[in-house]
Amino acid sequence: FATPYREGGWTVQQLIHHIADSHMHAYIRFKWTLTEEKPLIKAYEEKDWAETIDNQLDPALSIAFLTAFHAKWSAMLSLLNDENWKQSYMHPQTQKEITLERMLGLYAWHGKHHLMHIIALKERMQWS
Incomplete structure (x- = not known):
């Protein structure tokens, strides 16, 4: 894991810890967007x-x-209606409006992208 x-x-x-951190942020952004007008x-x-410091912890904690x-997030997503998916937030760095539909696609890609780095x-290292 140190490679x-x-x-x-x-x-x-x-x-592994980054994916957990990032997806926690995504969830909070989702909740803000569902509860506030274009936050x-x-x-x-x-x-x-x-x-x-928590990145020194066993990655199994972040995997679990x-x-x-x-x-939990998937269960919540299954309850959203068409209007919910159109709700959006503003990103402070890009000043772009991002819908929940687009955001979910970005984070799905993000997780797969980093998983492919690990694979x-x-x-390359021929680990079994």
Whole structure:
């Protein structure tokens, strides 16, 4: 888990914790958007978060968290109606309006993107 997925990149451990951190932010953004009119969400510095002390913890904690968390999030998503999916928030860095529909696609891609980093490293290193 201490191996970077590429030279100068995050370690597998940091990637796993990053996905958990990122998807927690996504969930909070979802809830803000469902409860407020076009909220201005809070951005965060991903690189700084990847260096916080909890990133030293066993990645199994973040994997277990993601398993339970995604089950809850998926259940919530199944209850949304067409109007909910059109609701949007404003991102402070890009000043762009993002719908919940688009946001879900971005985070689905995000998780798969980092998973592919880990899988590619596993294949390169010939780990079983």
